[in-house]
Amino acid sequence: MSQSQILQSLIAENLVSDPGGARGRLLTEAARLFREKGYERTTVRDLAAAVGIQSGSLFHHFRTKEEILKAVMVETIRLNTALMQAALEAADTNREKLRGLVRAELESINGQTGEAMAVLVFEWRSLSAASQVEVLELRDIYEKLWLDVLESLKNEGALEADPFVVRRMLTGALSWTVTWYKPERGGLTLGGLTDQVMAMMAL
Amino acid sequence: MSQSQILQSLIAENLVSDPGGARGRLLTEAARLFREKGYERTTVRDLAAAVGIQSGSLFHHFRTKEEILKAVMVETIRLNTALMQAALEAADTNREKLRGLVRAELESINGQTGEAMAVLVFEWRSLSAASQVEVLELRDIYEKLWLDVLESLKNEGALEADPFVVRRMLTGALSWTVTWYKPERGGLTLGGLTDQVMAMMAL
């Protein structure tokens, strides 16, 4: 399944909003603004202006500004879980599975549709405690995909370090790329970046 | 030189503030609050209360709130540059030098005095463009220490990936530890964590 096919089926199941609809457009713009300026520095007037409505109209769709942040995170994690699963299915060996996950996460963070993943990582603190609990349940599923592959690699002897620690390090390393990786400058493609990550781990 | 000797000499040179003095106490508390709640969510009243003065009095020491953030960052980077240099001097091989840098940076981020390093990394966006330029000059010196070691390792054949990319990945991975590493829980010490990082890189 292609990336857009995955998106279509999630939309059909009402798990993520159609990016063409009013709600979806808002969440896309919100993700962009939250990543660009941070959640705190983004005002509801910014959000409204980005989709061409008045600030009061926002509250027709979301009860609070924080609910928008939560929606961005929930939909992002749903989409990315599906993307990671697709990446896993497309690979045969555990090494290839890890490469697939790294590549997919790099695409999520740096791709044109994927600013939301950076929001999930870097705006976590702005989410209320109550919402964090909700989103954490979804994150656990997502993280499990990674841990299974890393544990298999460890069992194969291809990985020496602790899978849990490795995943945390990769989370930091991969999401941090959003602050410095610019595909247009220099010749480093996302594929090349993926190779670098694997090489760094001697895999 | 011990960590505290390094601090003393930097204080003597007026490069960092004495943590016992008024300015130093404020910067310490500011670093703690900025890391805990984020720069935006920390009010100048919070800052003032943390050192037992009124908010208006803050402005006798710093012209703006942002100047406090900048001062935290500048002093942090000065201190950490010195700490990294000391780590390098204490090591013989390049592999040991890298281990020393990793260990020192983990200590900076997770140690009791080191919350400021996390601020440097995660509150960068809150710094004005003008201040970013200033701080970047200091960061370049700091980063050069890492790149030199990584390049030597690459030349030795111990490292396959690009030193520049590896450093960026390490920045993300190591600073991200602040969000999950808790020394008290579980047996993982900072030394153990350093070992894990080296093992992950097969070094």
Added chain:
Amino acid sequence: MSQSQILQSLIAENLVSDPGGARGRLLTEAARLFREKGYERTTVRDLAAAVGIQSGSLFHHFRTKEEILKAVMVETIRLNTALMQAALEAADTNREKLRGLVRAELESINGQTGEAMAVLVFEWRSLSAASQVEVLELRDIYEKLWLDVLESLKNEGALEADPFVVRRMLTGALSWTVTWYKPERGGLTLGGLTDQVMAMMAL
């Protein structure tokens, strides 16, 4: 004529809305909400929800929120004028007529259908000046019923104080019962309450 017969004939004359119809149901709910939370604190969404429609649909029945308040007041005063007239007709002496008015007004204010009377008294300030003029004309008729009886009592020597002042005092005293009189608690019935009022006036 019974209370419900009076209501029926007013409905037939189009002077008050049928409580079973759409308009009547809305006015009943509006009266309840206005009394419970006050006019200002009651939103048009509250009003709409109370009758099971959307807020936008309200404006097919009333042009403004204030028009709803005015309608509540106008219909209330029409109904209560008729109720007072019936009370007067059922009594022989002036003393009995006064008791009948007191009893009827207490029922209006505290009875199950009568929350609107409290709205008339306590939300007066929320009515626009223009509407106040309109409603005042109806109130004058209503008040005249009271003043006639009180003046007769004065002429009989049963009342020492000024009828106008007495009526104002009674307005305050009787409508204030809505804030404290609870028929279920304690043994005080509306009849008993009426007796207390008459006793207080040594009548």
Added chain:
Amino acid sequence: MSQSQILQSLIAENLVSDPGGARGRLLTEAARLFREKGYERTTVRDLAAAVGIQSGSLFHHFRTKEEILKAVMVETIRLNTALMQAALEAADTNREKLRGLVRAELESINGQTGEAMAVLVFEWRSLSAASQVEVLELRDIYEKLWLDVLESLKNEGALEADPFVVRRMLTGALSWTVTWYKPERGGLTLGGLTDQVMAMMAL
């Protein structure tokens, strides 16, 4: 003790604010506005403008708008309790004591300084449940003064009705005067009004 002496001693004890000070001026203006337009219709900008400051500055003195309402009520009830006590002390017989209370409450409600008493009565619903509990404790003391006198009159045989009910009726009747009594129009003075109330009760 004169009315102003009572006020002075309450100010000295920090039980009510000095009407000349910043806080006292605000509370005076707040009482006036709350009575005139109602609590809901009075904006914090109205309040600020009335004392010549910006709306933001209000929050230096009070944390919320509701806290202003509560302060108005608390100080009012403290002042009025003292005024009623003085009225009681100045009278010999129970009949004179009741007259004194009626006169004092009428003065409170209609006098130039006394708009706050009307606020206490008519804006009660706008007070949060938590604040209501606090203020109610003070009100109980106040009401006890009335009940003691009314019970004595009942025991003397001068009053037939139930003291509790009579007090509630008087609360409504006396506070309602704020809506219609205008000392300048017509010859009815506060003393005359007091006489009317006593006459109405055949006392």
Added chain:
DNA sequence: CATGAATGAGAGTTCATTCAT
């Protein structure tokens, strides 16, 4: 130096009202 009252711009949110469907 420190205070604390004051500022004023702007924040998130509410809500009566409109209007295309």
Added chain:
DNA sequence: AATGAATGAACTCTCATTCAT
């Protein structure tokens, strides 16, 4: 009639900053 998305003005409240004392 009814819907529900949208409006836009107004709301309470926040907060970095100023300044007379």
